[in-house]
Amino acid sequence: MSNLKVLPLLEPEAPEAVVPCCPPLTERPFTAEEAERTARMFKALGDPVRLRLFSAVASHAGGEACVCDISDVGVSQPTVSHHLKKLREAGLLTSERRGTWVYYRVEPSVVAALGKMLGNLG
Amino acid sequence: MSNLKVLPLLEPEAPEAVVPCCPPLTERPFTAEEAERTARMFKALGDPVRLRLFSAVASHAGGEACVCDISDVGVSQPTVSHHLKKLREAGLLTSERRGTWVYYRVEPSVVAALGKMLGNLG
Numbered sequence: 069m070s071n072l073k074v075l076p077l078l079e080p081e082a083p084e085a086v087v088p089c090c091p092p093l094t095e096r097p098f099t100a101e102e103a104e105r106t107a108r109m110f111k112a113l114g115d116p117v118r119l120r121l122f123s124a125v126a127s128h129a130g131g132e133a134c135v136c137d138i139s140d141v142g143v144s145q146p147t148v149s150h151h152l153k154k155l156r157e158a159g160l161l162t163s164e165r166r167g168t169w170v171y172y173r174v175e176p177s178v179v180a181a182l183g184k185m186l187g188n189l190g
Numbered sequence: 191m192s193n194l195k196v197l198p199l200l201e202p203e204a205p206e207a208v209v210p211c212c213p214p215l216t217e218r219p220f221t222a223e224e225a226e227r228t229a230r231m232f233k234a235l236g237d238p239v240r241l242r243l244f245s246a247v248a249s250h251a252g253g254e255a256c257v258c259d260i261s262d263v264g265v266s267q268p269t270v271s272h273h274l275k276k277l278r279e280a281g282l283l284t285s286e287r288r289g290t291w292v293y294y295r296v297e298p299s300v301v302a303a304l305g306k307m308l309g310n311l312g
Binding site for chain 2: 093094095096097098100104108110111115117118119122123126127131138141179182183185186
């Protein structure tokens with residue numbers, strides 16, 4: 069037995085609270101608040117470079133990637149980092165620093181909620 | 191028998207060709223071309239007013255609505271028309287003029303393709 073407390077050295081970077089939203093599109097018109105929240109996510113995906121990066125993270129081995137893994141989209145590494153941060157702020161990615169690199173992972177509940185919202189129209 | 195040709199008085203406003211896109215996000219990184227095409231749709235949904243209007247059309251009785259039906263989102267009728275046109279240009283809505291009004295309808299194949307692309311991450 070020991071009194072030593074194990075302190076986590078690598079705190080995950082907590083994303084802002086993002087609650088998956090909203091009812092299926094066919095159910096009823098969105099309220100202003102729902103639209104505000106959801107449009108933020110769509111806006112984050114509404115940039116071609118950001119969408120490529122998002123699909124690169126989503127399809128990467130293990131479901132996560134760092135900037136070092138996905139810098140082949142024709143923009144500089146700082147630009148990649150900037151876009152990944154935007155996706156994280158929109159609640160679509162989570163991130164965790166491990167050593168030198170920040171690893172990004174798709175937030176499945178949020179993305180699935182978007183998919184569900186759209187998917188019932190087919 | 192008659193030689194008279196029936197000319198359609200009310201031609202549907204043909205949307206630009208929009209092919210539903212792309213592979214599920216987890217499959218592989220999007221190409222630049224796929225990202226360009228898909229980001230256009232997300233960008234159209236990335237505005238709160240536009241998203242409210244989109245959900246208003248999608249949830250309206252009969253699956254279609256004209257500007258006259260959905261002008262309760264706090265913006266002027268010309269602004270509503272402008273946003274609906276943007277959604278149409280992105281391939282998310284189709285439109286048809288009937289008499290005085292243009293009726294908008296959600297393009298289910300396109301929206302379902304977006305949903306499918308996102309929905310497999312849950």
